[in-house]
Amino acid sequence: MLIARVATERGPRHGIVDGDRVRLVRDLSDLTTTGERVAFTSSTLLAPVQPGTIYGMAHNTGPSDRKLAPQAFLKPGHGAIGPGDPIPIPHGVGLVVAEAELALVIGRPARHRTLADALAVVLGFTAANDVTARSLQAEDSLWLAGKGFDGFTPLGPVIDTDLPADADISLAIDGATVSRAATVELARGFAEIIVFLSSITTLQPGDVILTGAPGADAELRPGRRVAVSVGGLTLINPVSAAPEPAGLLEHYRKALS
């Protein structure tokens, strides 16, 4: 089942994709259809969830990362954007890259999950671009400056409730594939990630977990178009220059260096 979030006259609504229509539901926690139907068009498609918290797995990009302890970072939930939304690149932050990842969308509160029951709390998955300002990330050990900019977490286009054991992941810039990988290459799989995070905090319905990028990243520059494909879902975003006031960010970049 595919779940979309669409702009309607009454504000953002979730619904189940049914051909070229979306059958609206009460909300993400109650998928009962209301009888309302709207067209399934790219122009009304929003980020498939407005996350409370976005968790991201650090160094989970290949088998050798299993030697490292599991670690996670947070991104501001309001930094999520939808398919087709421009990714704003701030002025003067240096190298910014796309990371193609499978994102888990949490459906039920999750605390102290075990490997056996971890996946039961997952509503589904979507494609995610864990946009990262690499230079700032290297300068800020807590990663907020590298990961936390507005629009740095494109999600979508929809939530697929059928989470596969393994999903192919590819990354393309301007239509040319630059990386092919699969989630089976991740150091820690979906269930183990949920066990780890839920040993610290209660994952909330609507929270999003970026599971890690098993493939190579790619530089984002204004004017480019980036596509993340995960398990049959393709998330496409243009890249734009952020309308920054000059000077401010440079000031803090210097302070961070």
Added chain:
Amino acid sequence: MLIARVATERGPRHGIVDGDRVRLVRDLSDLTTTGERVAFTSSTLLAPVQPGTIYGMAHNTGPSDRKLAPQAFLKPGHGAIGPGDPIPIPHGVGLVVAEAELALVIGRPARHRTLADALAVVLGFTAANDVTARSLQAEDSLWLAGKGFDGFTPLGPVIDTDLPADADISLAIDGATVSRAATVELARGFAEIIVFLSSITTLQPGDVILTGAPGADAELRPGRRVAVSVGGLTLINPVSAAPEPAGLLEHYRKALS
């Protein structure tokens, strides 16, 4: 003006404290009173805001920290608890401490603020306890394991909309004061903190910023009672043992070490 958030039959509501009553308002973004009044009692008092995102300033505890670049961390918003709520200490995480801080509550979206207009986006302040698992913080460079546990951000008791230029901060355990300080000792003041964070992301109404602990911390153990006093507000929380299943967290602590 003091703003409280109280439990009512219709769910959590914000209101303006008026003697022993709370005059309910529409919401935090529209402080128009509705005519409803409820009693102002400790038993119905909730965390004064349910933050979308909790930002915390790192190493902002004294003048020498100005030599370091500004850095911030995130805590999960749902980890906030209110006055009187027990702080749950997970089993086996080692030293856990209280940090007494002034928390800024954001009232209006804030992006690219300057020193001159930064404070205009602040709705007010409240007292905060930035509870931290020190051992885990030392093992997890991204700080989620050290800062991210459920209940690790007590806030309250109310929001005072009159942000002072300087506020006294004290920390007490079981009624005995263990630390006295003032926000004027912070390496970076309120306005500079907002300039820094809003150079990265849009601060949202209801977001909370932990500005840093200028005083000493104090160990929290189940059975203790911790009080954070900031600018005339006093936030008191009992400390309890978290109902953890044995083994799970230890497993990840070992993995992190």
